[in-house]
Amino acid sequence: MEPISDLIRRLAERHGRERSSLLPILQGVVEQEKYLSEYSMTQIARELDLPAAEVYGTATFYSFLEYKKMGKYIIRLCKTITCSMKGENQILLAIQEMLKIKVGETTPDGNFSLLQTNCLGFCHKAPAMLINNEVYTELTPEKVRDILTSYINSNGGGTKNVNVSST
Amino acid sequence: MEKRIKITINGETKEVSPGTSILDAANQSGVIIPTLCYHKDLCVAGNCRVCVIEIAGQKRLAAACATPCEDGMEVLTNTLKVRNARKHIIELLLSEHNADCTSCYRNGNCELQKLASDYKIMTQDFLDLVPFRNYTIDNFSPSIIKDDSKCIRCQRCVRTCAELQSVNALTMSYKGEHAQITTFFEKSMNDVVCTNCGQCVNHCPTGALTERNYIEDVWSALADKEKFVIVQTAPAVRVGLGEELGFDPGERVTGKMVSALKRLGFHAVMDTDFTADLTIMEEGSELLRRLKEVIVEKRGDVKLPMATSCSPGWIKFIEHLYPDFLNHLSSCKSPQQMFGALVKTYYAKAKKIDPSKIVSVSIMPCTAKKFEAARPEMRDSGFRDVDYVLTTRELAIMIKQAGIDFLRLPDMHFDRLMGESTGAGVIFGATGGVMEAALRTAYELVTGREVPFKNLNITPVRGMEGLKEASIKIDNPLKEWSFLEGVQLKCAVAHGLANAKIVMDTIKKGDADYHFVEFMACPGGCLGGGGQPIPTNPEIRKRRALAIYAEDVGMPLRKSHQNPEIIKIYKDFLGKPLGEKSHKLLHTTYIKRSSF
Secondary structure (H helix, E strand, C coil): CCCHHHHHHHHHHHHCCCHHHHHHHHHHHHHHHCCCCHHHHHHHHHHHCCCHHHHHHHHHHCCCCCCCCCCCEEEEEECCHHHHHCCHHHHHHHHHHHHCCCCCCECCCCCEEEEEECCCCCHHHCCCEEECCEEECCCCHHHHHHHHHHHHHHHHHCCCCCCCCCC | CCCCEEEEECCEEEEECCCCEHHHHHHHCCCCCCCCCCCCCCCCCCCCCCCEEEECCCCCCEEHHHCECCCCEEEECCCHHHHHHHHHHHHHHHHCCCCCHHHCCCCCCCHHHHHHHHCCCCCCCCCCCHHHCCCCEECCCCCEEEEHHHCCCCCHHHHHHHHHCCCCCCEEECCHHHCEEECHHHCCHHHCCCCCCCHHHHHCCCCCEEECCCHHHHHHHHHCCCCEEEEEECCCHHHCHHHHCCCCCCCCCHHHHHHHHHHHCCCEEEEHHHHHHHHHHHHHHHHHHHHHHHHCCCCCCCCCCEECCCCHHHHHHHHHHCHHHHHHECCECCHHHHHHHHHHHHHHHHHCCCHHHEEEEEEECCCHHHHHHHCCCCCCCCCCCCCEEEEHHHHHHHHHHCCCCHHHCCCCCCCCCCCCCCHHHHHHHCCCHHHHHHHHHHHHHHHCCCCCCHHHCCHHHCCCCCEEEEEEECCCCCHHHHHHCCCEEEEEEEECHHHHHHHHHHHHHCCCCCCEEEEECCCCHHHHCCCCCCCCCHHHHHHHHHHHHHHHHCCCCCCHHHCHHHHHHHHHHHCCCCCHHHHHHHECCCCCCCCC
């Protein structure tokens, strides 16, 4: 993996060093690192000559920019009303039971983080969740267990995504 | 001829210039609209919604602060709909506000409390959310306490820190119901770029940002029979204190302040103006030495322009943001710290008092002075040079607690030895004052003549313009200073750290040809300091400045080097400016800090 300071410099060269370049740079760092550490944020601030507080304010505003250490796979379960009415709670329990983590936590092996998210736009196929950039819909507790199992089994193969979704 | 537009407010027609906000138009015609997030010093945010009004033909209420007048607009500020909306907005703000007013530092001077009182919020229609939230109180800074439970997220502090000060220590983090004002990674104010200037404290409408107060510590010191408690008062305090105690802005209360301090039980009441005069002697000499080192000796390690070092907010600003430019700073301590170092040496010796028994208190218009006094290097007397720093507001609280009828106090004079000052010392409290005072002395030192300005008033460096420039041509200097013949001495004055940043950026680029620059952290200089009475706004700053210059004109002596106590201290104790003793007690060093 590219060292963070090199990554940030490369992103700044691509997106520019304007105030408006901040967001794509934050996204670029999150893409590689999964989250924005204090170090990454100060590096970005230095690179763009912005106040560090402003970088932090921007990072905490956006839901998909994490600022706490995240696992390799970030599970984002939709918490909005349609998914909730279609059994989101059961899915949440199944994930928590299987990975032994609560919302906001990361498994000790650093593989999975569990978060909740607002509407993913898959109300017609509720309940839905994201694992990194992959969408999984019409979830049932059985199905979610299968999905997670496939991630656990495939984990030797790096970041390869095994898509067992029925979308 | 400028185009005017016509609007009616509550049925009365009014002409305003285009671009005027409804709020300003209403205020001009004597209609009061309540505000919270609005402040005259800051850009319009329009987020608190307390100033909502009705516009005829529009269904939705509009924020008066953020809506410009349009021709033919009919504005209604006092309809049932408006009143109910405002009441609901205040109730909603209160539902997330720790409204334990009796134990709040801003009790009695809180804008939210005043609104709640004006609109008589007697019931609670909304769920009180305070018990469900985890609020943080940050009290690690020696200057500022940040209590999120009192915050109404109006963002005045964020705007102050960014617009007036260019520091950006505070930001808006998260969103929606989770939104809060934080520092970088929610660190303590003590651990981030905060300069402790206290402008956020002065602009906060509630008790979310307050100064750390040392009132009880000072009362304890005064009650201790073993201790000899000495107080010094900064120049800007005398033109602000009255506002807290029943006078109009711009009233000078020097004599009453001295009386009040004596009644509070201070054993000696002396004047920071004295060390302001001393600062001029040291700083003026340092400037001349630097000029010689640069012009005659061509030394590359000596930097021009020389920057003043009286404002501790400015010092922390340059330490954080321009750490490679610290050699531009004058090595002189601020007047407060010079005073502190002398009280426990010169004064103690002259009055035969054991310096370990002396408690040195200062009254400052400033919160950054609290930090400055706590700096580890400020112990040159062998003790902590200044033990407690109180703001103008804290002094007013003590005077009220002591039951002193301030309005009826007789005028008294400062005590001797370190209480005499000149007009040059007084004007330290206004932006441009240090520059003016330094020029009055330095010019005379070099040429033997008074500065070529009518009545010694160097008006180009006065006033509220953010950046001011002046230059003086040196003609026919004394023999010792002959190398300055024909030199145009170029000076600049910046107040408010946003302006300081502009000057620093030109210095950084190498485009600045100034010899001497005065920097003050707060808009208007110390008279607009973070520790001054709340509210402070452009109008009030102007009035305080007028008072400062009136005080200057009223002084029999107006040049620092004429101060008899200054002449005496050099004769009896210090020797000469920049001498060995001065070097030990009156000069200091700076440290590089991180900019993040």
